[in-house]
Amino acid sequence: MSGALAVVGLGPGNPDTMTPEAAMALASADALYGYGPYLDRVPVRPGQMRHASDNREEGSRAAAALDHAARGAKVAMVSGGDPGVFAMAAAVCEQIESGDESWRRLDVSVVPGVTAMLAVAARVGAPLGHDFCAISLSDNLKPWDVIERRLDAAASAGFVTALYNPISRARPWQLGNAFERLRRHLAPSTPIVFGRAVGRPDENVIVTTLEAADPSVADMATLIIIGSAMTRVIARPGLAPLVYTPRSIQGSGA
Amino acid sequence: MSGALAVVGLGPGNPDTMTPEAAMALASADALYGYGPYLDRVPVRPGQMRHASDNREEGSRAAAALDHAARGAKVAMVSGGDPGVFAMAAAVCEQIESGDESWRRLDVSVVPGVTAMLAVAARVGAPLGHDFCAISLSDNLKPWDVIERRLDAAASAGFVTALYNPISRARPWQLGNAFERLRRHLAPSTPIVFGRAVGRPDENVIVTTLEAADPSVADMATLIIIGSAMTRVIARPGLAPLVYTPRSIQGSGA
Incomplete structure (x- = not known):
């Protein structure tokens, strides 16, 4: 056997x-x-x-x-x-x-299975519809300066970013620090999605902006999506807004 | 209704x-x-x-x-x-x-569903086990210089990269050009995975290196994973090798 x-x-x-x-x-x-x-x-x-x-x-x-x-x-x-x-x-x-x-x-x-960023993205539309990356914010297993360098690289090159492991009791300041870092590269109006426990009874999804993003609404079960300069929000009468990143870029802007 | x-x-x-x-x-x-x-x-x-x-x-x-x-x-x-x-x-x-x-x-x-990069990664081990990004190589909907800038950003910041839409009859040179670009940042021994039609009868998975990677083995149904400097290959007697990216980085190297 x-x-x-x-x-x-x-x-x-x-x-x-x-x-x-x-x-x-x-x-x-x-x-x-x-x-x-x-x-x-x-x-x-x-x-x-x-x-x-x-x-x-x-x-x-x-x-x-x-x-x-x-x-x-x-x-x-x-x-x-x-x-x-x-x-x-x-x-x-x-x-x-x-x-x-x-x-x-x-x-x-x-x-394989459906990973959190796909489930959260599906709930709000298609924020990962164009080039994107996934970063774990946990500095238990890697130095914080590596994480900062990757946030800089992703945001400045026009990637949408999914943040895994954003916060925990032992890591209370990292998410706020990451938002500060991203504000150097991205407009205050950049769409941000907090998706918690998607598909479970305690599901909670919040669509906000980088300017208004409050780290304290996240916990260990939250996945966060940071839009790029291309990410858009469609208001809908009586329905939750749709968040999506178009498939195309005209010209040579990132 | x-x-x-x-x-x-x-x-x-x-x-x-x-x-x-x-x-x-x-x-x-x-x-x-x-x-x-x-x-x-x-x-x-x-x-x-x-x-x-x-x-x-x-x-x-x-x-x-x-x-x-x-x-x-x-x-x-x-x-x-x-x-x-x-x-x-x-x-x-x-x-x-x-x-x-x-x-x-x-x-x-x-x-949501299981996207190709998760299926290909599962077949070979855990190449997406650390920070990674996904880039479409199609320049039908965005300029090629944006794609080049993103390949540079991803490889130089230590991300593993999944390439979607790597090649088609109308886009024959883009994948070879991307490999050339990545060779500026990554060692010749960097692991590369070609995963075609995973889970279907015509499945074909190839583990190779950046030095040896041949664009002509890819087609429209192929998903390609480019390792980072941390990605490792485990040889196994009588079994296919495992490819994985460790969860941790010691010190401050990317």
């Missing part, structure tokens, strides 16, 4: 946004590993083991899952959104590279 | 990678609009109208779908991957902004 590890993306939260491929990978596993609140979204199956761990323990969680798979089990690692975007797939690869030689012979697969 | 338009993402191609939310939106529509090959992926339902159009006709296709919805129908616009990423959601918003006033009162929704 040879083991396998599937790193599975649940999508943004509503079960209707998880792919059938992900549901099948979860249903066929002998054991599930994951951050507790993500595991809680997976239906309980008799005989299937569940190993919940804390938010900060990605490395040890990945190693435990690989070790379990190496002993012959079919293991699924549960990840929110898409496992390849600031989530568990990279943590698993890190452990494979540095860990036990036998882990390189395991059948490892990644099952 | 009031009409509605849902812009629906099919995901990368395999039906198991389309969300239940998308399947329900398609099944409940009175009429489907879309690029012919995407419409062909949707099961035929008796009584449901189907309006196929050509690749280049996004604007007129969006206007026709909005007009149909404004006459009281439940219309679904079919999009490959995620409709918000270089796809139909922005085209629909453009028509709403410039078109008939009544279109602003329509119930318009976007149903």
Whole structure:
């Protein structure tokens, strides 16, 4: 019997946004590993083991899952959104590279999912309709000056930017600092979208401007989209506005 | 009776990678609009109208779908991957902004999907595991010098880059030019992934280096991932290599 590890993306939260491929990978596993609140979204199956761990323990969680798979089990690692975007797939690869030689012979697969920026963008229109980038604001794993340099590069080259991990109790000032930094490059009227828990009962989506953006409305479950100079807001009578970035640029402006 | 338009993402191609939310939106529509090959992926339902159009006709296709919805129908616009990423959601918003006033009162929704870069990344490991951006290489809708400036900005700030629309019969030189441009910033050994038709029977995934990258292996259905200086390749005995970008940066290097 040879083991396998599937790193599975649940999508943004509503079960209707998880792919059938992900549901099948979860249903066929002998054991599930994951951050507790993500595991809680997976239906309980008799005989299937569940190993919940804390938010900060990605490395040890990945190693435990690989070790379990190496002993012959079919293991699924549960990840929110898409496992390849600031989530568990990279943590698993890190452990494979540095860990036990036998882990390189395991059948490892990644099952993609709808990542938060796609879910938030869909709720408001098409803000990611043109070139864009995704930046994690967490400076737990990289220096803050690298993050600042990337915010500068993205905003000055005309990318729309999705900010993951914008704020937490341990990182209270980074988001406000990022907004300040972006104000050097972008007009006060630049559209900003705060999208929290999209598809879940506590969903909250706010469309505002860079001038008015208040970091304190964000939390760990919030994804923020920063428009470019091209991003537009369409007012609609009696309906929420649409936010979108056109597909075309005329002339040579960025 | 009031009409509605849902812009629906099919995901990368395999039906198991389309969300239940998308399947329900398609099944409940009175009429489907879309690029012919995407419409062909949707099961035929008796009584449901189907309006196929050509690749280049996004604007007129969006206007026709909005007009149909404004006459009281439940219309679904079919999009490959995620409709918000270089796809139909922005085209629909453009028509709403410039078109008939009544279109602003329509119930318009976007149903997200797994976009190509997530599907390709999942196939090889986690190349998008750290900060990344997505750039369309098509200069049909923007000047080539804007694209060059964005490639420079992304590569020099340490982003991994996903290239959409890399090449077509009408745009044969752009991808080779982009590789040349990127060689100014990135080492010859930088990992490059070509992912074609992931999840479909004709899937083809190639892991190579910037030095060896050959533009002629790409076509319209190919998504290309350009690693950063941090992106790593793990050799595995008897298995395809894993490509991933670690979550952390030590010190202050980009």
